[in-house]
Amino acid sequence: MKIVITGAGGQLGKELIQLFKEEGYVVFPYTKQQLDITNRTKIKEMIEKIQPDYLINTAAFTQVDLCETDIDQAYLINGIGPYYLACEAKENKVKFFHISTDYVFDGEKIEPYIEENYPDPQTIYGKSKLLGEELALTANDSTTIIRSSWLYGHEGKNFVNTIKKLAGNSQEIRVVHDQYGCPTYTKDLGIAINKLLTRPHGIYHVTNSGSCSWFEFATEIVTFLNSQTVVIPVSTEEYGLKTPRPMYSVLSQKKLNSNGIFLRNWKEGLHEYLKKEDDENGH
Numbered sequence: 001m002k003i004v005i006t007g008a009g010g011q012l013g014k015e016l017i018q019l020f021k022e023e024g025y026v027v028f029p030y031t032k033q034q035l036d037i038t039n040r041t042k043i044k045e046m047i048e049k050i051q052p053d054y055l056i057n058t059a060a061f062t063q064v065d066l067c068e069t070d071i072d073q074a075y076l077i078n079g080i081g082p083y084y085l086a087c088e089a090k091e092n093k094v095k096f097f098h099i100s101t102d103y104v105f106d107g108e109k110i111e112p113y114i115e116e117n118y119p120d121p122q123t124i125y126g127k128s129k130l131l132g133e134e135l136a137l138t139a140n141d142s143t144t145i146i147r148s149s150w151l152y153g154h155e156g157k158n159f160v161n162t163i164k165k166l167a168g169n170s171q172e173i174r175v176v177h178d179q180y181g182c183p184t185y186t187k188d189l190g191i192a193i194n195k196l197l198t199r200p201h202g203i204y205h206v207t208n209s210g211s212c213s214w215f216e217f218a219t220e221i222v223t224f225l226n227s228q229t230v231v232i233p234v235s236t237e238e239y240g241l242k243t244p245r246p247m248y249s250v251l252s253q254k255k256l257n258s259n260g261i262f263l264r265n266w267k268e269g270l271h272e273y274l275k276k277e278d279d280e281n282g283h
């Protein structure tokens with residue numbers, strides 16, 4: 001089985017390359033330099049040449065603050081890119097999987113979002129990602145959309161790695177206590193994506209199970225590292241973020257579970273991640 005992964009230089013892309021190779025797939029990874037997903041001609045040439053069984057798009061413009069000022073790029077990469085991929089996948093009878101985000105929701109709910117909930121993104125990033133979902137589904141009705149949240153992976157620029165660095169260098173760190181979501185280890189998301197390859201197409205919410213605030217997440221990291229750094233809870237208002245984040249973006253696992261796919265609790269995933277990082281650094 002042949003799999004193409006776009007956005008292969010990103011944290012999820014890197015994880016998927018390794019995971020699918022281990023699973024015995026023939027993997028064709030494409031970084032941004034090797035394939036720009038906004039270039040339809042190049043996408044077409046690549047798919048016709050490789051004739052993969054699956055195409056997984058992890059490429060995206062993920063810098064939430066930058067999306068607010070570079071709006072054209074956000075819509076182009078997160079909206080039009082997935083549309084081109086979906087069209088060319090359909091043309092060549094390739095199963096298309098596209099990664100999306102909890103940011104498509106407004107964050108006003110107080111219980112986990114299900115796939116049928118009405119999306120109402122509050123940021124350009126969220127709006128552009130929703131556009132990508134809609135265009136991909138319209139262009140190719142056998143598309144699968146996988147929405148995840150609060151991702152961290154080895155070598156990625158993410159919350160866990162930021163807190164790890166700060167925990168080594170700062171006496172205290174201020175972390176938002178009133179935004180809730182679910183941290184998700186890219187490895188666990190990858191395992192679920194592999195299983196979804198053989199499930200019915202559609203929209204799926206895929207995160208580790210359970211939920212927490214950013215403050216609880218940071219505290220768990222600092223505690224695991226045995227660091228003396230003090231984590232101080234602050235409100236979103238006090239913290240003063242440039243671009244609003246969803247206050248509550250926990251994604252329900254019900255549909256995933258009813259398809260026989262279960263992800264472990266976020267704390268278990270986090271502990272394995274931190275341990276692996278530690279082992280790799282030779283501690």
Ligand SMILES: NC(=O)c1ccc[n+]([C@@H]2O[C@H](COP(=O)([O-])OP(=O)(O)OC[C@H]3O[C@@H](n4cnc5c(N)ncnc54)[C@H](OP(=O)(O)O)[C@@H]3O)[C@@H](O)[C@H]2O)c1
Nearest residue numbers: 007009010011012032036037059060062101148149150151
């Ligand atoms: N990170 C999260 O917390 C999170 C949460 C929920 C969902 N997601 C979704 O999960 C997916 C993977 O995210 P991630 O955390 O792995 O992001 P990432 O580390 O930023 O990876 C995205 C990759 O896409 C590349 N890219 C950007 N524009 C491109 C283009 N025009 N053509 C081809 N590649 C392009 C980026 O390259 P450059 O870096 O060189 O621009 C980067 O290597 C994305 O769809 C994201 O929206 C992420």
